[in-house]
Amino acid sequence: MHHRKHPRTTMTPASEGAGCxxxxxxxxxxxxxxxxxxxxxxxxxxxxxxxxxxxxxxxxRLLMLEHVGRKSGLRRYVTLEVVNHPQxxxxxxxxxxxxxxxxxxxxTANPEVxxxxxxxxxxxxxxxxxxxxxxxxxxxxxxxxHPKAWANLLPVLEETLGQPIDDKGTGLPVVALELADxx
Numbered sequence: 001m002h003h004r005k006h007p008r009t010t011m012t013p014a015s016e017g018a019g020c021x022x023x024x025x026x027x028x029x030x031x032x033x034x035x036x037x038x039x040x041x042x043x044x045x046x047x048x049x050x051x052x053x054x055x056x057x058x059x060x061r062l063l064m065l066e067h068v069g070r071k072s073g074l075r076r077y078v079t080l081e082v083v084n085h086p087q088x089x090x091x092x093x094x095x096x097x098x099x100x101x102x103x104x105x106x107x108t109a110n111p112e113v114x115x116x117x118x119x120x121x122x123x124x125x126x127x128x129x130x131x132x133x134x135x136x137x138x139x140x141x142x143x144x145x146h147p148k149a150w151a152n153l154l155p156v157l158e159e160t161l162g163q164p165i166d167d168k169g170t171g172l173p174v175v176a177l178e179l180a181d182x183x
Contacts (some may be wrong), residue, residue, distance in 0.1 A: 048078040056119040063091060064116040065177070067127075069102075070109035078103040081140045083174070087182075091115065092130075092138055095173040098161045104129075104173055115177055125178040135174035139165065 049055060050064040064079050080103075082094035082106055095104040107127035114122040130138065143150040158164055163171055 005020065007142045021065045047077045050077075050079065050116050053119050054171075055116055058118070060085065060118060064118075065093070065103060065107075065165070066114040067103055067106040068110045068112075074108060076103065082096050084138055086146065091117070092180075093175050093177060094139075094157075095175065096160050098171060099173060101173075104175070107175065108110040113177065118124060126180070128176045130174045130176060132170065135172065136158050136170050137171055138174050139172065 029151065046062065047064060049057060051135065055062075055064065058079075061082055062079050063082055064077060067076050067078070069076050080093040082091050083094050087113070090118070095101040097104075108129065112126040113125050113127050115125045116122050154165060157172060161172055165172055
């Protein structure tokens, strides 16, 4: 694991939505949290909760995404935080490991996916990556709506991504999951 000798600081939106606070990135806490996100059994545990039809314990903040492996053709699963739900049938998620994330690579190759939300049955959906301007706006909105969560999450995301995230744009891939018509 790569450790920097000197922590860097970055600017994050304050809880009022204006001004900035300095947050130390690459702190022992953010490194530990990023390490936990690399612990396979820990990040896969929620998948078993969804498979047991108990996804309601996560409410609407998490969803489970089924995607097809771009090389294997096998079904794969990942749980993701919903960072925005701008309209019925659209859920916005973020790839915390950037373009290295296997689920992102898979949905880029095959955007036809299925989504589980709470305890509902799987729904077909299409994944669409947002452009950098829309991605940055999505993250700004998240920071305003969830300032404490963003303040805690930002250093972890920057650690896993390996680069700073600021209000001028982001290398953090943001994906819209658009559910198929359920009429």
